[in-house]
Amino acid sequence: MTKVGVPRGLLFYRYFPLWETFFETLGLEVVVSTPTTERTIREGSKLLPGDLCLPVKIFFGHIESLKKGVDFLFTPRYISIEPDAYMCPKLIGLPDMVLSSVDSLPRLIDFPIHCKAKGTKADALFYLQVGKIFSKNKESVEKAYWMGMERQNRFRTLLQRGFFFEEAIDLSRSSDIPKRQSEDGRVKLGIIGRPYYTHDPFLRRSIVEQVEGKGYQLLTTEVLSDQEIEKGIEKLRKKIYWSFGKELVGSAINFAQNGLIQGLINLASFGCGQDSFNFEMIQFTIKEKIPILSLIFDEHLSAVGFSTRIEAFLEMIARGVGQR
Amino acid sequence: MKLSVPYLGMLHKAYGPVLRNAGVEIVLPPRPTKRTLDLGTKHAPEFACLPFKITLGSMIEALELGADTIFMPGGWGPCRFGYFDVIQEQILKDLGYSFTMGSAKNPDDLSDMLDLMQRIAGLKSRAGLYKLFFFVLVRLSFLDWAMKKYFHTKPYEVVSGETNRIFEKAIHLIENSLSLPQLLRSATIISRWFKRMEKRNGTNPLRVAMVGELFTLLDPSANMEMDMRLAHKGIEVLKSVWLSDYLNDRFRFKPFRRNQFKFSLRYARPYLRFHSGGESIESVGKTVYFAKNGIDGVIHLFPFTCMPELVAQTILTKVQKDLDIPILTLIIDEHTAPGGVETRLEAFIDLLERRRKRR
Numbered sequence: 219m220t221k222v223g224v225p226r227g228l229l230f231y232r233y234f235p236l237w238e239t240f241f242e243t244l245g246l247e248v249v250v251s252t253p254t255t256e257r258t259i260r261e262g263s264k265l266l267p268g269d270l271c272l273p274v275k276i277f278f279g280h281i282e283s284l285k286k287g288v289d290f291l292f293t294p295r296y297i298s299i300e301p302d303a304y305m306c307p308k309l310i311g312l313p314d315m316v317l318s319s320v321d322s323l324p325r326l327i328d329f330p331i332h333c334k335a336k337g338t339k340a341d342a343l344f345y346l347q348v349g350k351i352f353s354k355n356k357e358s359v360e361k362a363y364w365m366g367m368e369r370q371n372r373f374r375t376l377l378q379r380g381f382f383f384e385e386a387i388d389l390s391r392s393s394d395i396p397k398r399q400s401e402d403g404r405v406k407l408g409i410i411g412r413p414y415y416t417h418d419p420f421l422r423r424s425i426v427e428q429v430e431g432k433g434y435q436l437l438t439t440e441v442l443s444d445q446e447i448e449k450g451i452e453k454l455r456k457k458i459y460w461s462f463g464k465e466l467v468g469s470a471i472n473f474a475q476n477g478l479i480q481g482l483i484n485l486a487s488f489g490c491g492q493d494s495f496n497f498e499m500i501q502f503t504i505k506e507k508i509p510i511l512s513l514i515f516d517e518h519l520s521a522v523g524f525s526t527r528i529e530a531f532l533e534m535i536a537r538g539v540g541q542r
Numbered sequence: 543m544k545l546s547v548p549y550l551g552m553l554h555k556a557y558g559p560v561l562r563n564a565g566v567e568i569v570l571p572p573r574p575t576k577r578t579l580d581l582g583t584k585h586a587p588e589f590a591c592l593p594f595k596i597t598l599g600s601m602i603e604a605l606e607l608g609a610d611t612i613f614m615p616g617g618w619g620p621c622r623f624g625y626f627d628v629i630q631e632q633i634l635k636d637l638g639y640s641f642t643m644g645s646a647k648n649p650d651d652l653s654d655m656l657d658l659m660q661r662i663a664g665l666k667s668r669a670g671l672y673k674l675f676f677f678v679l680v681r682l683s684f685l686d687w688a689m690k691k692y693f694h695t696k697p698y699e700v701v702s703g704e705t706n707r708i709f710e711k712a713i714h715l716i717e718n719s720l721s722l723p724q725l726l727r728s729a730t731i732i733s734r735w736f737k738r739m740e741k742r743n744g745t746n747p748l749r750v751a752m753v754g755e756l757f758t759l760l761d762p763s764a765n766m767e768m769d770m771r772l773a774h775k776g777i778e779v780l781k782s783v784w785l786s787d788y789l790n791d792r793f794r795f796k797p798f799r800r801n802q803f804k805f806s807l808r809y810a811r812p813y814l815r816f817h818s819g820g821e822s823i824e825s826v827g828k829t830v831y832f833a834k835n836g837i838d839g840v841i842h843l844f845p846f847t848c849m850p851e852l853v854a855q856t857i858l859t860k861v862q863k864d865l866d867i868p869i870l871t872l873i874i875d876e877h878t879a880p881g882g883v884e885t886r887l888e889a890f891i892d893l894l895e896r897r898r899k900r901r
Binding site for chain 2: 266267269270295297304305306307308310311313314315317318319330454455456458459460488489490491492493494495497498499502
């Protein structure tokens with residue numbers, strides 16, 4: 219069976235259910251690289267210039283571990299996923315970066331998704347293009363796409379209901395969606411970060427364990443619907459032209475306004491150009507309303523360094539909650 | 543209305559006299575210094591890029607001098623530049639300055655740009671503004687032309703410092719040419735000056751191309767006058783982007799100059815197939831072009847955390863191997879010292895000289 223390799227990095231954490239169902243319906247075997255470890259980061263750092271951000275390095279580490287055993291490598295070029303916003307420049311240049319820094323690659327699947335130029339149907343066109351490689355029958359490709367979209371929507375709903383990424387991936391396989399996990403009255407904290415920080419077990423482990431261990435519940439930006447995020451950013455002087463920027467700033471503002479959340483933890487990676495501006499927007503709009511802790515990742519990250527800061531932050535939150 | 547425009551290469555020399563002539567009051571802060579950068583760094587987000595910090599510092603200095611309108615074009619690209627105006631306005635208003643930030647929704651669009659200029663410069667006549675805008679662009683292209691001539695002639699000079707004198711005179715002349723016929727006359731005079739200059743025959747200077755991000759490439763406050771320093775060492779300097787070419791790609795005012803973006807894309811395509819913001823295509827494409835046209839070395843310059851150029855840097859490592867061309871990458875931030883850059887430049891030039899001898 220033809221094997222398609224999907225590196226466990228970057229947009230894997232957003233679109234994997236769609237990708238998996240799409241390829242499996244077409245009768246292909248989907249091979250995902252093993253979860254991130256220290257070694258992944260080391261391998262990735264070797265391939266790239268030092269100033270690139272950690273998620274890209276992790277992505278390259280996954281490619282390095284995946285490239286031998288697969289026939290195709292899935293590295294789509296996400297240029298824009300909505301008509302008026304771009305993705306990060308590094309995602310736009312990603313397949314070219316892979317081609318120029320990794321040796322002995324299998325064939326890449328690197329068609330572009332460019333909704334800004336081609337309209338919202340660019341997404342579907344992309345999957346048709348990909349399907350053409352594997353199947354001559356256009357109808358079966360379309361069917362695979364719709365199956366994938368259905369699962370992706372279920373996955374999105376599950377995340378909105380507060381399930382974790384891994385649980386949501388598993389549960390989205392079946393067609394009935396379980397109800398929201400029961401409200402347990404825990405104090406809630408929002409975690410503002412791109413899906414590839416908040417869902418990567420290696421990056422989030424130290425934070426989530428500690429925060430949940432102290433009896434708090436963490437909510438990611440994905441618990442909010444698109445409309446809620448849109449509502450968060452509608453008052454800004456200029457619309458943000460990065461899809462993730464919109465999501466982060468919109469959800470932070472929404473979290474601060476809806477009163478559900480007692481504090482925000484902002485995750486960013488060292489040298490991230492967009493997040494420097496996004497965080498500035500967040501701070502500027504809501505810093506008086508809600509306490510914010512900002513944590514910066516790089517390849518030298520250590521759980522101990524974070525834990526002191528998280529502890530202090532949680533203590534501050536606890537005092538604030540007690541006073542009310 | 544007191545208008546201030548942040549520095550970018552020789553832009554202030556192009557618009558300054560013309561706008562003043564048209565009755566617009568312009569506040570020109572001192573050229574960015576250490577203080578400018580310190581001011582910018584103090585108030586900017588930590589990972590904002592150097593152009594952001596320098597322009598922010600420059601704005602503060604202009605506001606201190608009484609400016610009440612600032613021009614920052616804005617934009618809608620994947621690069622951060624399009625969001626400069628919003629964040630800078632927030633920071634400055636937070637600091638207690640009151641002013642108007644002049645920015646357009648889509649500065650690549652001529653009518654948007656003219657609307658903006660009409661608003662901030664307070665000029666009534668649209669036709670007059672149209673003429674004025676294009677005259678500024680033409681002046682800019684002549685300034686760039688004089689600078690290119692300077693880089694082209696400098697390595698061959700016999701009397702030390704003569705080229706610099708001519709260049710300064712040339713810039714002064716273009717600056718004071720306030721009509722198109724006068725500008726064309728000045729150009730003839732300048733090219734005669736350069737032609738009549740005593741030149742050394744039989745030398746074959748090293749040719750080095752500077753590629754990278756627009757602001758660091760063009761503004762002496764960001765690149766620490768690296769281009770001039772290279773020229774002083776007797777090296778012919780070429781650049782991947784000039785401001786007049788960059789604007790020509792958008793507003794098409796130079797009839798005989800082809801679109802440099804498309805030109806670069808043709809050469810970049812084997813390595814970088816899509817425009818990933820900023821000057822990534824120009825950096826990769828021009829490097830390939832220069833490498834195929836007998837350049838000795840390439841210097842890739844960009845500010846720390848610049849997203850598009852990081853993509854270009856990753857790809858240039860491959861170009862370097864494929865085309866056997868030495869590339870020196872210099873990443874500049876507020877801690878970069880001129881001394882450190884100088885050492886690296888010298889080592890790079892040594893390497894280039896040795897490569898030449900080996901051939």
